[in-house]
Amino acid sequence: MNYGMIPQSVIDEVLRRHEIAETVGKYVHLTKNGKYLKGLCPFHSEKTPSFTVTPEKQIFHCYGCGKGGNVIKFVMEMEGETFPEAVKTLAEDAGIPITWSSVSNDEPSAFQKEKKILHEAHDYSAKLYHYLLQNIEVAKSAKEYLLSRGFNDSLIEQFGVGYAPARWDTLTQALERKGYVLAEMEAGGLLSRRQESDGYVDRFRDRIMFPIHDAGGQIIAFAGRILSDGQPKYLNSPETALFNKSRTLYRLHEARPAIRRARQVVLFEGYVDVIKAWSAGVHNGVATMGTALTQEHAALLRRYSDEVIVCYDGDEAGQAAAHKSIPLLEGAGFRVRVSVLPNRMDPDEYIMIHGPDPFVREFIEGAVSAVKFQLIYLRKSHILLEEDGKIRYLRDAVRIVARRESPTERELLLKELSQEFGVSLDTLKQESLEVRQQEKLGNTGDIPAGSWNNEWNEKRSSSSKNPPLGAAHVNAERQLLSWMLQDRDTALLVEQRLGDRFHVEDHAALAAYLYAYYAQFNDPDVGRFVAVLQDDRLERTASSIALIDVPFGERELEDCIRTIGRASLTREIERLTEQLNRAQRAGNYSRATQMGIEIIALEKQRKQF
Numbered sequence: 001m002n003y004g005m006i007p008q009s010v011i012d013e014v015l016r017r018h019e020i021a022e023t024v025g026k027y028v029h030l031t032k033n034g035k036y037l038k039g040l041c042p043f044h045s046e047k048t049p050s051f052t053v054t055p056e057k058q059i060f061h062c063y064g065c066g067k068g069g070n071v072i073k074f075v076m077e078m079e080g081e082t083f084p085e086a087v088k089t090l091a092e093d094a095g096i097p098i099t100w101s102s103v104s105n106d107e108p109s110a111f112q113k114e115k116k117i118l119h120e121a122h123d124y125s126a127k128l129y130h131y132l133l134q135n136i137e138v139a140k141s142a143k144e145y146l147l148s149r150g151f152n153d154s155l156i157e158q159f160g161v162g163y164a165p166a167r168w169d170t171l172t173q174a175l176e177r178k179g180y181v182l183a184e185m186e187a188g189g190l191l192s193r194r195q196e197s198d199g200y201v202d203r204f205r206d207r208i209m210f211p212i213h214d215a216g217g218q219i220i221a222f223a224g225r226i227l228s229d230g231q232p233k234y235l236n237s238p239e240t241a242l243f244n245k246s247r248t249l250y251r252l253h254e255a256r257p258a259i260r261r262a263r264q265v266v267l268f269e270g271y272v273d274v275i276k277a278w279s280a281g282v283h284n285g286v287a288t289m290g291t292a293l294t295q296e297h298a299a300l301l302r303r304y305s306d307e308v309i310v311c312y313d314g315d316e317a318g319q320a321a322a323h324k325s326i327p328l329l330e331g332a333g334f335r336v337r338v339s340v341l342p343n344r345m346d347p348d349e350y351i352m353i354h355g356p357d358p359f360v361r362e363f364i365e366g367a368v369s370a371v372k373f374q375l376i377y378l379r380k381s382h383i384l385l386e387e388d389g390k391i392r393y394l395r396d397a398v399r400i401v402a403r404r405e406s407p408t409e410r411e412l413l414l415k416e417l418s419q420e421f422g423v424s425l426d427t428l429k430q431e432s433l434e435v436r437q438q439e440k441l442g443n444t445g446d447i448p449a450g451s452w453n454n455e456w457n458e459k460r461s462s463s464s465k466n467p468p469l470g471a472a473h474v475n476a477e478r479q480l481l482s483w484m485l486q487d488r489d490t491a492l493l494v495e496q497r498l499g500d501r502f503h504v505e506d507h508a509a510l511a512a513y514l515y516a517y518y519a520q521f522n523d524p525d526v527g528r529f530v531a532v533l534q535d536d537r538l539e540r541t542a543s544s545i546a547l548i549d550v551p552f553g554e555r556e557l558e559d560c561i562r563t564i565g566r567a568s569l570t571r572e573i574e575r576l577t578e579q580l581n582r583a584q585r586a587g588n589y590s591r592a593t594q595m596g597i598e599i600i601a602l603e604k605q606r607k608q609f
Contacts, residue, residue, distance in 0.1 A: 006087055010096065011072075014087055015527050017094040020071045021055045026303035027078055029333025040331060042299045043067050043077060054547060058527030061543040068543025070527040078299060079215070080247070083534065111241070118188040118242050121180055122211075122219040125190055128174055129162025129209040129222075139163040142208050142227055150276060150352050159210065159275050164224060166206035189221060189237035204235065210250075210271045212237070212289070215300075217253040223271050223289055234270075236289055246294040249301070250274055250287040256304055258284040265305040266364060267293070269312050269321070273347040277311075280356030282364055285311075293325045298332035307335040309367045314341030323377045326370045338373035339363035371413060374400050394421060398428055402435035473567035476560040477507040482548040483557065484511070485526055488518045490557065497561050501568040506541045513538070573602050 021030065021037055030037040030053060041051035041062045050064035061068035067077060075086040091098060133139045133156070142163040146156060155161075164171065175185050182200045185191045191200040207224030214220045221237035237243050250271045259265045268274050268287040277285045288297060301308065308329050312318035322338050329336045341350055341363060351359050368376070375397055382396070383389035394417065401413045414432060418425040435441075484491040495515045502508035510533075517529055526546045533539050550556070580595035 006084055007099075010091060010099075011087060011531055012528065013096055014090045014094065015058065015071060015531060017096065018071045018090055019055065020058045020060060020074070020527070021053050023071050023090075024053050024060055024074055025333075027299040027332075028302070029331065039333075041065060041067075042295065052547065057546050058525075059530060059543045059546055061540075061547055066540050066544070069539040070530040072531055073539055078303075080244075114184070115241055117180070117184060118240070119218050119220070121175060121178075121185060121188060121190060122221070122242070124178060125171060125175070125222070126160055126162060126209075126211045126219050128171065129164055130160055131162075132165060132170075133161065133163035133208075136165070138165055145227060146208065149272070149348070150279070155275060155279055159278075162209040162211075164202060164204040164207045164209050166228075168201045168205065171202045171204070172200050187240065189240045189243065203237075206230070207235065212243070212248065212250055212271075213253045214242070214248065215253055215256075220248070223250070225272070236291075245289070245291045247296045247300065248289075249297060250289050251278075252286045252300070255284050255286050259286075259301075259304045263305055264307040264309065265301050266309045266311050267301075267325075268347060269318060270346070270348075273311070276348045276351045277359070280351050280359055282360060292321070293328060295328065295332070298329055298334070302332050302334065305334070307337065309337045309339060309364060311339040311341075311347055311363060311367070313344070313346040315344040315346075318346070319377060323374065326374065330370065336370035337367035338370060339367045340373065340376060371400060371404055371409070375413075390421060394423065394428075395431070398431045399435050402432040403439070403441060473503050473563050474507075476563040476567075477502050477504055478545050478548060479550060480557075480560045480564065481507060481510055481514070481542075481545050482550070483552050484514050485529065485542070485546055486524050487552070488524060490552070491515065491518050493557075494561065498564060498568075501564065503564070503567055503571065506538060509535075509538055510542055510545070569602050573599055576602070 024030065024037075024039075028039040028042050028051065030039040031049075033052075035054070035056060037053040037055065038049040039051050039053075040046055040049050041064055043062060044065040046064055051060070051062045053060045059068060059070055060074055069077075072083065072086050072090065075081060075089060076083060079086065079089065081089060088098060133142060146161065151161070172182065172185075172191055175190065176182060182191060186193055186200055190203060192203045193199075194201055204222060204224040206228050207226050210223045210225075211219045212221040212223055220242035221240070223237075224235045226233055226235070236245070239245060251274050255265070262284055264284060266277065266282055266285040268277065268285055269289075271287055271289060274285045274287045286301070310322045310325055310329070312322040312325075319340075326336055326338070339347075341347065345353075347359065347363070350363070378393065378396055378400065382393035384393060397417055398414070401410055401417070404410050404413070410432060411429075414428045415425055417423070418428055480490075480494060484494055491514050494511065498511075500508050500512060502511055513532060514529070517532060522528065526542070530539050530542055533542060576595050576599050580592050580599065583589070583592040583595060
């Protein structure tokens with residue numbers, strides 16, 4: 001079982017070295033639920049957990065969207081990687097030598113060719129923009145602007161900053177001379193189609209250019225800051241085959257080592273903030289480039305970090321965005337702290353005016369806890385000079401404090417509120433308790449233990465761990481396959497008694513894979529077996545079936561085999577009966593007689609099954 005040039009021994013070692021709970025836990029906040037771990041699914045939006053990890057079987061499965069598989073499949077889904085790419089990522093992470101060839105004899109797909117061309121074009125464009133900034137007269141104002149903002153030649157060089165001239169076709173002509181197809185360059189976000197005539201023009205004009213890299217360090221997009229009075233002030237590349245804004249963070253490829261070492265990331269709004277903070281010694285900073293923080297961003301950062309410091313602009317929009325990010329980040333399992341910059345300043349401005357040391361001391365090391373920031377933010381919507389305003393603020397503040405998980409944290413926060421406003425601590429504690437009871441926060445999670453609170457589970461019986469699938473033989477097939485995944489002898493017995501006589505196509509395919517898997521003397525191992533499948537639908541089905549937890553019994557095994565066998569014979573009898581009726585209608589009585597004999601034999605066989 002080889003996949004391209006990757007030896008099976010490497011795949012096995014990758015699966016052995018990576019505990020699925022640990023890998024998934026870098027992206028998803030997991031909590032213990034019996035022998036399972038649960039969390040919010042990173043692949044679809046949900047408010048209550050339907051995503052499970054089973055360490056015993058080394059698989060994940062989401063009851064909401066149906067995604068499932070082993071640790072390799074999880075990385076494929078999270079990082080948008082192919083199977084070989086995910087294996088390589090995990091191998092490098094575990095220190096497994098990459099001894100196989102990355103070159104495949106297969107012809108690259110059209111999509112792979114498109115991405116390769118776009119990578120080359122973006123790399124060329126970045127070099128061109130950088131050269132123009134450093135060497136042409138019309139870029140002088142751009143260079144002076146950068147110097148006035150605290151940039152120096154070292155920063156400009158290190159971050160590959162460039163300049164796109166005001167002309168309409170500087171990059172267009174350069175790309176055309178290099179032999180690139182302009183329509184492809186437009187689809188890749190480098191050019192724009194002319195509005196009133198045929199042809200293409202530069203997408204970025206009279207802008208300071210900042211290259212955007214993917215996690216591997218390849219340039220995939222650009223961000224441009226306009227120098228003139230035009231709009232928009234900031235312009236990013238559009239979504240392309242290379243660039244997905246909700247999954248890309250500015251400078252993550254460079255910041256990742258520092259983030260991993262500290263297990264902490266500083267989250268900024270803009271690329272200039274990241275660069276200036278880098279010059280101040282903050283090397284674990286990334287930015288969302290003005291776009292809203294997404295669950296994908298949080299999941300990506302969770303792989304490398306346990307704590308986020310949100311360092312957004314000090315104006316109302318920036319503080320509102322910081323406030324909005326807290327539940328998303330805490331939901332992903334981060335400890336969250338927030339920088340509160342004064343006088344509506346952004347990090348870039350503060351460093352320019354006050355210098356790097358005060359910035360690091362006051363707003364990185366001195367960032368406040370998430371709940372402290374929420375209480376500071378809450379004050380803005382209440383008039384504390386009025387008695388009415390104080391009462392409303394205290395009620396809202398207690399509600400925020402009551403939602404904290406730690407009793408110690410709640411105690412300390414309520415004590416601070418008690419001292420500041422001269423209200424009895426016992427009164428605030430009682431109000432906090434009432435809030436927790438109203439919102440049912442005394443439980444360990446949002447849902448009753450042993451059940452999954454989502455649409456899928458609302459439709460199933462609370463007394464059953466498995467969804468009713470209708471026909472008895474379908475449930476029997478799933479039950480049989482779950483035992484086969486756990487035991488080689490059961491699989492061999494089923495192969496002898498049933499072979500490929502499974503009613504559901506995917507079940508028949510999984511049975512065939514299991515027969516082949518055990519024929520190669522492999523031990524039962526759900527994670528390893530899933531790696532064999534290389535089919536998204538079968539991986540989901542196998543992961544779902546592997547979660548069935550019904551004790552094995554000889555009688556139950558025989559019942560399942562009989563149920564499936566009878567259903568298979570019934571299906572064959574129905575098919576032959578239809579043929580018999582057609583033969584009779586056509587006047588082919590000898591054919592009808594033959595069909596009748598076969599049906600009688602099958603009826604007898606069904607009674608004996």
